[in-house]
Amino acid sequence: MKMKRYTADTMVNAMKKVRVDFGEDAIILSSNVVYSKGFLGLFKKKSVEVVAGFDEPISKKIEPIHSQPSFPVEAINTSTMELKKEMDEMKKMLKNIRPSTEYSRYPDEMQQLLVHLQTQDLNENTITKIGEEIYSRMKIEKKDFSNEEQQEIVREILLNEIGHNPFGGISFTKKYINVLGPTGVGKTTTIAKIAARALLEKKKKIGFITTDTYRIAAIEQLRTYANLLQAPVEIVYNKKDFESALEKFSELDLVFIDTAGRNYKETKFVEDLIQLVDFSLDMESFLVLSMTSKEEDMRTIVQQFRSFPIEKYIFTKMDETGSIGPMFNLISEFNIGVAYLTDGQEVPEDITEADAEKLILMLLKDPRYA
Template sequence: MRVKRYVVDEVPEALPIIRSELGKDAVILNTKEIYVGGFLGLFRKKKMEVIAAVETNAPGVRNVPQNPLPVLAKPPGAAAAVAEAAPPPPLPQAAGMQRQQVARSAAAAVPADPEEVSPADQPSRDHAQAAPVRESAARSSARFTVDQDAVLEEIRQMKAMMAKLARSSELDAEPAALGKLRQRLAEQDVEQEWIELLVDKIKAHPGYNPETGEEAIWEIAAELLREWVNPGEPAGIRDGTRVVHVVGPTGVGKTTTIAKLAAEQVLRSKRKVGFITSDTYRIAAVDQLRTYANILNVPMEVVFSPLELARAFKQLEDRDIIFMDTAGRNFRNDLYVSEVNSLIQRDEDCDTFLVLSLTGKTRDLEAVASRFVAYGVTKVIYTKRDETDAIGSVLNLAMQHHLKAAYVTTGQNVPDDIEPFRSDRYVAQLLGAQGDD
């Protein structure tokens, strides 16, 4: 076995050197940290010592014989004999005797093996000798993998620590207003990623400098936030929309929200409204929507599968707009999402709203939103605004999934406790103002 020691800055640096010198079958036996150089124990540099080895019969490694045959000494006067004319060739009998002497000399130079090994036994003997080497190589390889993972993890931790220290030094140099802004957004459950992005955008804003006052900083923040959450176009029910699908998890208030939207269409827009419900899983869900249908004096159809949709739309073909309620299920299950998606119409005059409760955790809301966004849902209605003070999830979902907030509900009263989403009002509330203007 050939063993060699390498000293490098990082373990990965030794790998190409080992392969080039010892071949592709080389294995690393050990790695450890060492310190080299310096003066009187100071200013020493940290290095990695790598011990590698390869079997001497491995491909790519030259195998030098342990006991090479001795070179026969030239007889005295050989040089002179070369210079002279070549003598006539010896007799065949003399040549044969000379070859026998050379063979006997070579046999005497090779030490006898104490154990006679037959050609048939040689492979098994080589295998037995190589087994400990292979076991040692396997253990060394496993140890190297563990050591390399530990080194990489240490590097990641050091990078994180350096980034934290750099961020800490930046925070020390920031105006106090930015610290207050960070704290306010964190209290509103805005994710740290978007807080840091907002602060970076504020620092890059033309109106910012380290002496900028608190009021000016918060005005810049409000301006940026309005751009982020503003859908750029009305996200409510469009003119000419004929079918409105309402989807979302259980318990967020989908049926009550449908009643509020329908009442607005009946009482304010004077449109003829119809209801379709596929929520046949929840007890009394059909009766709840039927109650609202009776109050508003609008027809309602119940469907149990996508095959019955054509019949329901045929019954409501004289309606200006149709609201379709869907079952609230555990939409972390992709099967349920696919089931609801099969009920959604894709025509241009159709629209779909995802209903989410502001009282839910951002992580749970994102889990549901990500599944519906995959099916093309882009509009959301936020319910139960009156039941929470933390509204950062609206910003989180707008940034993460580009969801456009369409409506916000603020209570149980039908049809009063619903309003179109306004980015200026939302940002004012997010930053701590009442936002009642």
Template structure:
């Protein structure tokens, strides 16, 4: 497989580059809008970035061979693109799953394809399609009824799980998760809601001492909300901070965002944070992440009791299948969904119905 990244001002322009270099048999693996150029972050131009691949064993290869192989240069470095390799493995698994699936009626096949396009985990999408086929055997059903049936079956998968959030059961609440998912902003949103709407006495603790910017950001929120903040550099600091805030109704702990795909960092977290019975822990994940990555992160916390998930960046994606897959496959509920940077706004309690509807909406409109 020959893989290369292309950039141009518009999709037609970038596709010309793809066809010229990889030929007409090239397959688009990923595409996204990007910003390039500019000065000091200003005046950047909108471009389109495409990752394309072609099998060099096929007959219709371009006349001009390129030297860019899978091991080639995707970003200016001669190293494999791990994220791309994972996407290719996921794509291969999806194709294998589809290859072995039974032959569905056209309406069910359309729903199945839609679920997969929404990044519902392939085996879960197949399971739902199989159930639809059993339910609708020898029945004459309209397009609208097909969509409604699919929604009902998907909701059944989530019925036993807890969605939304009314109040925290414990005094000390940890938010954990990888870098870049928006934990600090989410902490501030939850604090503002508890303070302004529930009239609770709230305090902050941060253990994210790896990034000065994170501490400064939380300090700003603490000042605006008039909430006390303690910075914990060690487990001893953390315990002292908790003792200092023992008279508070809710103490929100913002933890360091590290590479939690490596179990080492979860062990490091335990050296600073005490996950005891009087705490609740919520795992924050970005909806822009792929399901396999979210699942790997969750599994790294196997020894830490995760109460619920919090999903961020709903405004940055149109695919919500990963969230449903996480809930179903890991048997865990969802507390909140966030959709922007505004504090105290841009956060809402998670809804089972809303999550399913967001996945099936495009199918209904199609």
């Protein structure tokens, strides 16, 4: 049996390669989803690896009677029938592998793009809009579009969807930087990254306030970062403590507020935060979400924070996800832009200011920027 390993972005494309080499008689020996580091190390690239084989025809050759081994006729017949049955099933399976029927009316090149967007978990309505727009333009111009031409249309549509929202880091026009979000998303480390850059690159005088009095480890973590940056830190337990901290930090340029990491699916914790932090201050507020969370869970959190003046999202753990479609879905649904993306624990290295164009290139995995 001849065997060969194939790698492609989708199973459909892998099967096309198999058919070119082995035809419809190929046997799929194994298939796996594999990941490799992607663009700027921000997420892992997902691909499909297939091992296929092909039984070469056995040429008929008359051997001398004395050289032929002796086997019962029944055993030969049974073995041959079982092998033929297995091969027939494999061939049937191979022929049945087809692109998703919802995209089958589009040209093959379009199907590849749309399936890719689907694997990235982009909203199905958005994918349909993209598919219809590309197909409509193809019919008007009476030609198929190249991959680059299709990607340019995707860029136009997605920029129209999300481009009107604000993108980029803190403005440096407001004194208080308030970072909100549930437990476990990396708020404290993210605050340290932003603060370190403000100190090192902008030469700002900075300080920290933490309301996370529920976890000793969180307080110690912030204190460690504050000591490294030679910045003051205040722990507040109530409204009076918060007002006192503001007075102590009156001479500073920027004050970073690390709010408690709680289960904000519970309304009580949201109400407690409103009572503690004065959101009428000269303040920018950011909502931190982890890309390892389920999209529906992130959506619930965003809805719980709708009463807060959220400026932009901060998406963490970009290096731990294989799809970034949910990010686009949340931006579009709630009309909230993105300030930063983080992809590791190093301070202040593992953080990047967000840009709408770059996010789209990440989604498409444009090879020019790989």
